[in-house]
Amino acid sequence: MKIEIDFSGLQAAAARMGAPNKQIKLDSGLGRLNEIDSGLGEGLVLGDDLQLSEIDNTNNLLSYKGRQIMLYIPEQGSLIEEVLRDGKIDGAKRLHVAECKTLENMRNQGRFERYHVTNDISGRYPVLGHHHYRSDVVEGKADLGVCKNCLKILNYKGYSDHSHLEKSKIYLDFNLAEFFETYSSYFKHYPTQKKSIGSYTKDWEQVSVNYRQQQNYTCEQCGVALSDHKRLLHTHHINGVKIDNALNNLKALCVDCHTKQPNHDHMFVSHEDRLLINQLRREQHKFDCSEYSDVLQYADSALEGLLLKCQKYRLSTPELGICIKHGNELVSIDLAWPRKKFAVVIEHSQQAPLRALGWNVWLASEGLANFYAMQKYIR
Incomplete structure (x- = not known):
């Protein structure tokens, strides 16, 4: 995303006050951040654009410069056509979201450089292989399944202690956006989804303020009072339709309760804010x-x-x-x-x-x- 800022008004005001005319330069680092995000989305190759030492596996999760990332091997061999039809089939190379036993073994075998790095949460990744009977190269995008060892080491949704049938369901139902939201407290930057999350009415900001005032800046779900921390209280559309501002479709929710609503995996709440809300809940006996x-x-x-x-x-x-x-x-x-x-x-x-x-x-x-x-x- 390119951001353009017009400083002409500021410069004109400075001139009227007799200040010398100076060129204003803005170095926010956004260009570098966008470059990082773009590179990750396209897939950086370990040992080439990205060094192994730059990947942080603190808390068992994989990150690069504060961004949650995934690793995968594009080469799917003779299974490529089956993988393009169903990326979760047995034998397909899987998507890694954590520092698991498989990655550890690949490091020890000196084969870690085969991985590509991405923070694209669409779930579809470039893969290639060769035809069963010919040497033709077959390429495309596949919905890769998540590594089961990753689910196990994180005990994601209780994976490691479930029955075989329940584990299979967690694996098949795995959703990257939901996963990212679950572990968002570990990361400084949150990946942006490419899907649209809808539009609000032009007067939404005032509608939201009025409604939260009516609720005395109190979460209608957990009961925490946030009059001294108004930014931590949101107005939620119950039916998910953002242009439906009817009073019976609105609900005041603290950011923690809000992010835990269905289909709200696009939301990001910082670790500090979650801690503060729990501190306030405790103080208020909520x-x-x-x-x-x-x-x-x-x-x-x-x-x-x-x-x-x-x-x-x-x-x-x-x-x-x-x-x-x-x-x-x-x-x-x-x-x-x-x-x-x-x-x-x-x-x-x-x-x-x-x-x-x-x-x-x-x-x-x-x-x-x-x-x-x-x-x-x-x-």
Whole structure:
């Protein structure tokens, strides 16, 4: 997207005040960001445009300069024609969204450079191969299936602990936009979908303000009051039709409740905002998270895989919205077991101050990778 800004009015005002005429230059870095996004969307080749060392696999998720990415191998060999018809068939090269066992093996075998990198969430990727009986090269775009080892290491939707039939359903129903939204707290930049999400009426901004005022800037779902944080309250169209502003079609929702509505996988909520909302909910006594069903409803969706495992093994439920004072600052905790002084966090920056106060602090990915060791701290 090219952004053009006209500074002529500003320059004219400066001239009237007697200021010297200077050329205004804007270097926002947008050009570089767009170049990164464009390259990823087209598919960068490891070892060529993109170096292996530039891929970050913190928290088991794959990222490049703050953007969530996927890896895949375009070459599908003699299966190419079957893959073009159904990219989820057995034997097809799969789409990787996490640092899984398959990627680790490919690194160890020195074959990692075969992967292409993309942040295109359309689900269709350029692939090629050769005809069954001839040497003709066959090319096209295929809907590739996600790697099952990736689903397992993240315990996405409880994948690792489900039956074979349930695992198959999670695999077949996998949606990249939904996946990205689930783990959005781990990334500084959120991928843009190419589909249109609809248009609002010209007076929508005022309609939204009026409606939220009528609700006293309170979320109609979880009950958190946001009069001091108005930006965290949205007006939601219940039926999904953005031009239907009838009062019975509107609902005031905090950004956390809003992003968890059906078909809202295009929304992005920062990790900091989710923590703040849970802090306010706790202060206002708006939730009782004594059961895992409650914790799963209000916790950051990026923690779902770990929470489902804790629930399965009947570990004590964590508390949400807890803040600990460290010097002059408050440190928010994603999941806390206060009596055990044990915490699970998403951001690395949360670890050091909590550890300085005597807390045992793990990242969510560490909890999943060493779950049985974690149990002894919170049983």
